[in-house]
Amino acid sequence: xxxxxxxxxxxxxxxxxxxxxxxxxxxxxxxxxxxxxxxxxxxxxxxxxxxxxxxxxxxxxxxxxxxxxxxxxxxxxxxxxxxxxxxxxxxxxxxxxxxxxxxxxxxxxxxxxxxxxxxxxxxxxxxxxxxxxxxxxxxxxxxxxxxxxxxx
Amino acid sequence: xxxxxxxxxxxxxxxxxxxxxxxxxxxxxxxxxxxxxxxxxxxxxxxxxxxxxxxxxxxxxxxxxxxxxxxxxxxxxxxxxxxxxxxxxxxxxxxxxxxxxxxxxxxxxxxxxxxxxxxxxxxxxxxxxxxxxxxxxxxxxxxxxxxxxxxx
Amino acid sequence: xxxxxxxxxxxxxxxxxxxxxxxxxxxxxxxxxxxxxxxxxxxxxxxxxxxxxxxxxxxxxxxxxxxxxxxxxxxxxxxxxxxxxxxxxxxxxxxxxxxxxxxxxxxxxxxxxxxxxxxxxxxxxxxxxxxxxxxxxxxxxxxxxxxxxxxx
Amino acid sequence: xxxxxxxxxxxxxxxxxxxxxxxxxxxxxxxxxxxxxxxxxxxxxxxxxxxxxxxxxxxxxxxxxxxxxxxxxxxxxxxxxxxxxxxxxxxxxxxxxxxxxxxxxxxxxxxxxxxxxxxxxxxxxxxxxxxxxxxxxxxxxxxxxxxxxxxx
Numbered sequence: 001x002x003x004x005x006x007x008x009x010x011x012x013x014x015x016x017x018x019x020x021x022x023x024x025x026x027x028x029x030x031x032x033x034x035x036x037x038x039x040x041x042x043x044x045x046x047x048x049x050x051x052x053x054x055x056x057x058x059x060x061x062x063x064x065x066x067x068x069x070x071x072x073x074x075x076x077x078x079x080x081x082x083x084x085x086x087x088x089x090x091x092x093x094x095x096x097x098x099x100x101x102x103x104x105x106x107x108x109x110x111x112x113x114x115x116x117x118x119x120x121x122x123x124x125x126x127x128x129x130x131x132x133x134x135x136x137x138x139x140x141x142x143x144x145x146x147x148x149x150x151x152x
Numbered sequence: 153x154x155x156x157x158x159x160x161x162x163x164x165x166x167x168x169x170x171x172x173x174x175x176x177x178x179x180x181x182x183x184x185x186x187x188x189x190x191x192x193x194x195x196x197x198x199x200x201x202x203x204x205x206x207x208x209x210x211x212x213x214x215x216x217x218x219x220x221x222x223x224x225x226x227x228x229x230x231x232x233x234x235x236x237x238x239x240x241x242x243x244x245x246x247x248x249x250x251x252x253x254x255x256x257x258x259x260x261x262x263x264x265x266x267x268x269x270x271x272x273x274x275x276x277x278x279x280x281x282x283x284x285x286x287x288x289x290x291x292x293x294x295x296x297x298x299x300x301x302x303x304x
Numbered sequence: 305x306x307x308x309x310x311x312x313x314x315x316x317x318x319x320x321x322x323x324x325x326x327x328x329x330x331x332x333x334x335x336x337x338x339x340x341x342x343x344x345x346x347x348x349x350x351x352x353x354x355x356x357x358x359x360x361x362x363x364x365x366x367x368x369x370x371x372x373x374x375x376x377x378x379x380x381x382x383x384x385x386x387x388x389x390x391x392x393x394x395x396x397x398x399x400x401x402x403x404x405x406x407x408x409x410x411x412x413x414x415x416x417x418x419x420x421x422x423x424x425x426x427x428x429x430x431x432x433x434x435x436x437x438x439x440x441x442x443x444x445x446x447x448x449x450x451x452x453x454x455x456x
Numbered sequence: 457x458x459x460x461x462x463x464x465x466x467x468x469x470x471x472x473x474x475x476x477x478x479x480x481x482x483x484x485x486x487x488x489x490x491x492x493x494x495x496x497x498x499x500x501x502x503x504x505x506x507x508x509x510x511x512x513x514x515x516x517x518x519x520x521x522x523x524x525x526x527x528x529x530x531x532x533x534x535x536x537x538x539x540x541x542x543x544x545x546x547x548x549x550x551x552x553x554x555x556x557x558x559x560x561x562x563x564x565x566x567x568x569x570x571x572x573x574x575x576x577x578x579x580x581x582x583x584x585x586x587x588x589x590x591x592x593x594x595x596x597x598x599x600x601x602x603x604x605x606x607x608x
Contacts, residue, residue: 003317006310007324007391013307020311024352026345028486036223040189041330048328059388071188075227084363087311129233155469158462159476159543165459172461176504178497180334193482200480211540236515239463340527344493375492379531385585
């Protein structure tokens with residue numbers, strides 16, 4: 001029997017990335033459900049896992065002074081609340097890849113229920129904050145999972 | 153000389169609410185600038201201050217089981233990064249008031265520079281999560297500061 | 305091949321609970337390493353997982369108005385920093401069980417390196433904030449994993 | 457009439473620094489009161505304000521690669537909960553100054569009630585994470601507000 005806990009980690013189901021989170025105390029507020037800003041933390045964990053699986057080593061790029069991804073814009077819809085201990089799956093997929101940015105859609109689901117959706121664009125930025133072309137290898141990596149916009 | 157620190161608090165300049173925040177360690181991430189989700193915390197502090205000045209006692213409404221405001225949707229643009237110790241002003245104004253929701257625009261500014269903008273709708277929801285008409289007195293309070301959409 | 309992502313979850317290795325976290329952007333600050341308060345969020349996730357495995361349904365207890373656990377005191381030592389993408393294991397064990405409180409030790413490890421340690425006491429509190437005896441069944445559940453204080 | 461909101465800011469009352477925070481949604485969890493880790497964020501804001509008033513420019517030191525302060529250890533006691541909209545004052549004072557570290561006490565108060573106390577040591581660390589002597593000018597600055605440990 002294994003005595004190693006699973007590190008958090010998602011997987012690709014075709015072009016769609018799936019990542020599981022559980023709702024903890026830290027995620028809730030006094031209304032009893034997940035605080036609206038915390039979905040952004042979940043979505044970002046899922047995107048970091050996408051990078052990890054695509055072998056995009058963002059930490060090395062930051063340490064080398066090459067640059068990092070930053071959210072450029074984001075449209076959110078809050079449809080249903082998430083409660084303590086809920087098991088949530090974050091679905092993420094890429095719908096457009098440009099020289100310096102990637103467009104993604106993300107959904108937070110509890111079973112079949114969509115709780116929150118995000119449509120966003122992340123841009124690659126140099127340490128001075130200016131947009132920069134992302135490394136070509138990374139562009140190619142994103143292209144392996146590029147797909148069309150889907151209904152939920 | 154006063155030995156009481158100012159509690160954080162904003163004010164209305166006509167229909168526009170102004171609220172000051174400073175960038176602390178907790179707000180930044182390893183890229184050296186404010187983590188994108190943390191603007192949502194700043195915007196929410198400013199909206200709470202709007203309620204306070206309009207005499208909308210949300211804590212009493214929650215404790216009485218009447219309901220609470222929740223973000224229904226939100227569109228964000230990230231234009232420039234905010235750095236440690238920056239003094240930021242959040243501008244907030246209401247552009248539409250319905251029976252069960254209020255539409256607002258919020259901008260985070262450093263001096264004249266717009267760092268981040270949000271356009272959002274908050275809905276009043278019953279404790280069971282369903283939309284509910286907001287108290288008429290609160291509707292009236294919001295109407296005293298209703299204004300048109302502005303360019304930044 | 306499974307297309308379901310693992311939900312985060314720990315396990316007991318004897319009386320010691322192990323729970324894995326990964327360091328994400330949200331956890332870091334501009335110094336490039338994990339913000340000190342965020343270890344408390346990781347430790348709390350691990351404690352929630354302890355409750356889950358011991359079949360202590362805290363959400364039901366909150367919704368029934370019985371009470372909830374709250375941290376009463378905590379002593380922290382920060383030994384080494386945690387960096388983006390690090391795989392961290394949280395070790396948790398119970399060293400004392402009283403009528404209304406439980407004492408625990410928690411360590412955050414990266415491989416063999418201890419990054420942060422916490423010694424803490426959680427108390428069961430009624431909805432009005434007063435200490436309350438924890439349900440006897442829960443006391444018994446904690447006793448199944450009671451152990452002595454260990455060196456790291 | 458001023459149309460500029462006050463930026464958050466504290467003041468020294470003799471050697472004791474006072475800093476005001478208000479409890480917002482983001483600070484609470486589903487138990488209805490402030491999430492335990494969030495006191496650390498408030499304490500850190502107050503310490504940042506201490507540095508600001510003592511003319512210790514930590515951002516410049518980080519950007520110059522000199523180093524930064526990091527929490528080395530911390531002992532917390534949670535005495536009473538803080539609720540939404542509560543006005544809290546953080547009292548901070550320095551009780552010991554060494555070559556590479558400073559010891560501080562911090563209390564969160566609501567009126568006369570002590571909600572949470574912290575006793576902590578911050579260490580100056582080089583970018584590689586190793587302890588480093590703090591700049592002598594900064595040592596001197598801290599010494600201007602050095603005081604003895606007080607009862608609450």
